[in-house]
Amino acid sequence: MAQSKNNIVTHGLSGKVGDLLVFSQRNGKTIVGKVPTHSGESTEGQKQVQQKFQQAVFYAKAAMANPETKAMYQPEAKDGKTIYNVAIADFFDAPDIQTVDFSAYHGQPGDVINIQVTDSFKVKAVSVTITNEDGSVVEQGEAQSASDGYNWLFTATQVNDSLSGDKITVRAKDMAANLSVKELAVS
Structure with missing residues (x-):
């Protein structure tokens, strides 16, 4: 993905432009990427990963809503990571x-x-x-x-x-x- 730094044209831009580019904001930077493509039905493996990711999202939202859990994840939220990102990563990694x-x-x-x-x-x-x-x-x-x-x-x-x-x-x-x-x- 490309990053736009201090560009007056793309500063703060987010969303899809045609069928070619997607702009998003991360840590005050504009990120530019290709529009993702998806062809056909998801495989069984892809469905399992999607389901696990959905569970991770539920976990991360619950962690954010719980002040004690949120406070535990807070120190790891640095270098562009959010507490939400840290909780998602934790969900995917067993001891x-x-x-x-x-x-x-x-x-x-x-x-x-x-x-x-x-x-x-x-x-x-x-x-x-x-x-x-x-x-x-x-x-x-x-x-x-x-x-x-x-x-x-x-x-x-x-x-x-x-x-x-x-x-x-x-x-x-x-x-x-x-x-x-x-x-x-x-x-």
């Missing part, structure tokens, strides 16, 4: 569970599992479920965020006599309620 370090977990109360999670905006919650080989739940609970916002610590509270065949399931949720799940075998 990334990068590592689950359970080397200090030996099935005893007080053992710690360290989980490293990132997100484009903010990780809201991380939970851990430990299950035995037969699928029975040994324990589950919330991990606590370390001061860096990257490491999350889960402290065991139950005795787990046999770790053989056990699974650790980590769930991470962000502000937009995106959920990521990672399951690991303990053995």
Whole structure:
């Protein structure tokens, strides 16, 4: 897209000109682009993306209407981004569970599992479920965020006599309620 800087003819211009150009305003600048074209019926994949974008718009509008959520997104709204843009981007990006370090977990109360999670905006919650080989739940609970916002610590509270065949399931949720799940075998 072309940008018009300090042009007396196009200053403040917005809208479509014929079937060739579209003018819009972004951060006090006039943006010039080709008229978008759309041919035929949308594919199933395109329909899914359109539906997800519609959900993102609803989320962003709700975030803007909630003073607490709006205040959380405000610091990220810089360099031409609005709070609305930041909320839309957050909706599309689920947390990334990068590592689950359970080397200090030996099935005893007080053992710690360290989980490293990132997100484009903010990780809201991380939970851990430990299950035995037969699928029975040994324990589950919330991990606590370390001061860096990257490491999350889960402290065991139950005795787990046999770790053989056990699974650790980590769930991470962000502000937009995106959920990521990672399951690991303990053995």
